[in-house]
Amino acid sequence: MSRRDEVLEAALELLDEVGLDALTTRRLAERLGVRPSALYRHFASKRLLLDAMVEHIAARGAAPAAPHGDWTAQIHSAAGNMREAMLAYRDGARLMATFVEPGPAAQASWNWFTGVARSAGASRELAELAVDTLTSYVQGFTIEEQARKSGVPRARRDKEFRAGLDLIITGIKASFS
């Protein structure tokens, strides 16, 4: 594990402990037992560090290589993975909302998603629409969830998430042909 990876790992731990607003380069340096200026050997700017964190979460949330079940089950597990990856760190969803260029993991996820929709019988247009709509939903739901539903039990949030997902899947199904 490179020093760069150690910095990245520490940053993710710190994010989970203190949240996005309190994630500062100075605190991160302190946690690593190092001066703030030392970080700039590994990441040229805080923005690039945040991008690496985004990529890490996106990769963690990417769809499985060997999926099973029908396409609706695959959508459920892929969307569930995305949400899970963002929930794994405090403010994870809000962090994901700050990136500008989608990284390799985000693009791979998008491709996998559209592939599932296409093989289920959707046209290229419908597949892309479906994926974009699902992505917006998952992103929006999880941001809302992390910001304002800390009081709601996890099981209830899971149920709400799946219900909304089913609503959209129903819409996709009804749009075939």
Place this chain on the structure above:
Amino acid sequence: MSRRDEVLEAALELLDEVGLDALTTRRLAERLGVRPSALYRHFASKRLLLDAMVEHIAARGAAPAAPHGDWTAQIHSAAGNMREAMLAYRDGARLMATFVEPGPAAQASWNWFTGVARSAGASRELAELAVDTLTSYVQGFTIEEQARKSGVPRARRDKEFRAGLDLIITGIKASFS
């Protein structure tokens, strides 16, 4: 117009010009021709100023008092209003994602939304599910849009937004028992 409102208005203008990350109390003070410490007479903290900005945008995006058309048309115009209000300021959607407690405008919007769904024949459960799903979608779509679709022409983004909305509305319709 109270001085407080003038400060709020200046903050919204500044947000639109420089974006959320560069919206600092010091820059805001400069724009008002005043020292930073003077702001604290009107807002006890930057967080409370941001909350007031959120409430302003939420109110601007609230549904019209006299709606017309069938329920799908009403959903379209209400969701469109929400998106429009967030698009009115740079990073508007990301700002909306930072609030913790929903203000009066957000709650009124939510109530109006569920009322439309209920009067269309949805059960209380389905109505609430529909509103939460639509809200997550609009939020997620608009964040994505402001962060990463500045190159895509407005007309195309509008079309994408409406298509996703229709997909969800189709799902809601199909869920009417």
Place this chain on the structure above:
DNA sequence: ACCTGAACACCGTTCAAGT
């Protein structure tokens, strides 16, 4: 009621220098 002046404890970042 509204603002200034001065201060405090922070930020991200650069750069020469050390090992």
Place this chain on the structure above:
DNA sequence: ACCTGAACACCGTTCAAGT
């Protein structure tokens, strides 16, 4: 390769004091 030390231009916020 990795880090320190010192510095720079910033932050949000408090508080006594002015008008």
